[in-house]
Amino acid sequence: MDTHSISLIITLLLVFFSAICGGIVAKFLKQPTLLGYIAVGVLFGNLLSRWIDQSFLQTIADTGVTLLLFTLGVEFSFHRLRKILGSVVWAVTAQMFLSMFVCFLVLLGVGLEFLPSLFIAVAASLSSTALAVKILSERGELETLHGEIAVGWCVIQDLSVVPVMLLLPAIVGVQASGTATITATILVVVMSLVKAGLALALIIFLGRKGIPRLLNLVAGLGSREIFLITTIGIVFLAALITYALGLSTALGAFIAGLLISETSQNHAIFAEVRPLRDIFSVVFFVSLGMVLPIASVVHQAPLLLGMTFLVMIVKWFLVFGLSRYMGYHRKTAFLVAVALMQMSEFGFIIAKVGSSLGVLTGDRYVFLVSLTFFTMFVGTPLLAGGHAVYYLFYRTIGKLLPRLFSSKQELTPNREELPxxxxxxxxxxxxxxxxxxxxxxxxxxxxxxxxxxxxxxxxxxxxxxxxxxxxxxxxxxxxxxxxxxxxxxxxxxxxxxxxxxxxxxxxxxxxxxxxxxxxxxxxxxxxxxxxxxxxxxQPEFEAALSVIERILPEFGVTPEDLSGKISRLKIEHGLG
Missing domain, CATH: 3.40.50.720 (NAD(P)-binding Rossmann-like Domain)
Known part of the structure; x- marks a missing residue:
């Protein structure tokens, strides 16, 4: 075995060992595992850098981000989007533009260049769908009012990634060409938005017509291997087409996922691709940490901490204010705002795109990845304890703040007693x-x-x-x-x-x-x-008892014996 092969094996061993350690630490601290992957990746990448094959790591990380974006696209629900489209789409658009504008001006004010400021501001305007869904689901709040609004808000933001991925490279191209006049920039933005509109129209058309027929045909062959290979082929074909058009391969994978999300096989495809996605996405997040120099993070710590605070406060205030304006109760608005304070996993992907375009180099790339990491690290426990944070807030700071868009019912005290x-x-x-x-x-x-x-x-x-x-x-x-x-x-x-x-x-x-x-x-x-x-x-326990009452009599269990077994279960459960 040659030296290069040994280097590749050592790199993979370090990546997976970092992932295992990071996952264990994250679970122990009750944090998302991806934060653990990045944190331990930073540690190992700085301590053992001479053992890591950086080019190989970059190749498998790029493959990982492609599959990661594909599965995010597959999980996207147009049905869920239609449910809340009319009520919050304008608010999501306003929040994203205002968040971008404020962060962009602040970054320019502290001395960052135009393009790095733009990339970081765009990433800062997005919120993490994965974190919001995971924590709300664990708390049984996914189908509550604030849960539906928060997830719907994130879904619309995810869809905005398509025009964002088209706009950013186009603006970089204008800047690089040396013709960065206001007219030229506006023309590029308009053309990119037209492309984005056509791309979305094509997604919807193919998602309903072309791709379902192809997958139905392949599924009819009855071979899981051919079905999986066809799916992966669609992913990388879409990535290749977008690359040939001068766009990001990650954008092509996301579009492929959106196409397949509208098919009847989307759940089967997700189940087949998920193991591959999990392996390669772990490599992607670990590799993000491994290429972050700790010295650079420490050097930028004051600005990082300040921007973390700014991004989270600006997004909380905008989401809270917009939710109140739409007529939601202050508790609903507060919980939605807390759910959307952190940045999205797309921030890591935008960092990769910016790095490949030569915009985010050195400290700027480290800054965006670290900023995304910090906001997620701080935002996760706030979301997990959202209700406690709400009551603490309104017992302290909330009393000092003016009422935002209070409804007539909230401002009118309840004086008359109900009969x-x-x-x-x-x-x-x-x-x-x-x-x-x-x-x-x-x-x-x-x-x-x-x-x-x-x-x-x-x-x-x-x-x-x-x-x-x-x-x-x-x-x-x-x-x-x-x-x-x-x-x-x-x-x-x-x-x-x-x-x-x-x-x-x-x-x-x-x-x-x-x-x-x-x-x-x-x-x-x-x-x-x-x-x-x-x-x-406990709804889950009561559901189990209901199933037991229906299934045991079919196997000859008498009513008296059934009653005894249910009583025994209730005693074991603490209800006896």
Missing amino acids: IKNHIVICGYGRVGKYIGRALDMAKIPFLVVEYNQATVSELRSKGIQVVYGDPADKDVLDFAQVDFARAIVIAIPDRHTQEMIIGNAQTLNRRIRIICRTHHEEDQRHLKSLGVHTIV
């Missing part, structure tokens, strides 16, 4: 709360809903259902809902911190009230019991 007693208060009228309300309505049991989704409140009022608009964790809101005269309160909100505040306020208003609470986590049951919750319902 209701011996009722049930339902906190949250989402997937769980609406069925509880429907059952109580059929049983003619008086109930009242506390909800801060304005659309839900309007719908309930149109149906004649009593509802209070406000945050159920607010003691004044619960007082107006006549909790002191209620027989029971149902907490159908999944967030633990909000649950704790509702429980405490409800018990302060009415010591005899019966509290029924949902939870997604078994470990929260003992804690909720200690707070005085009478009945705890």
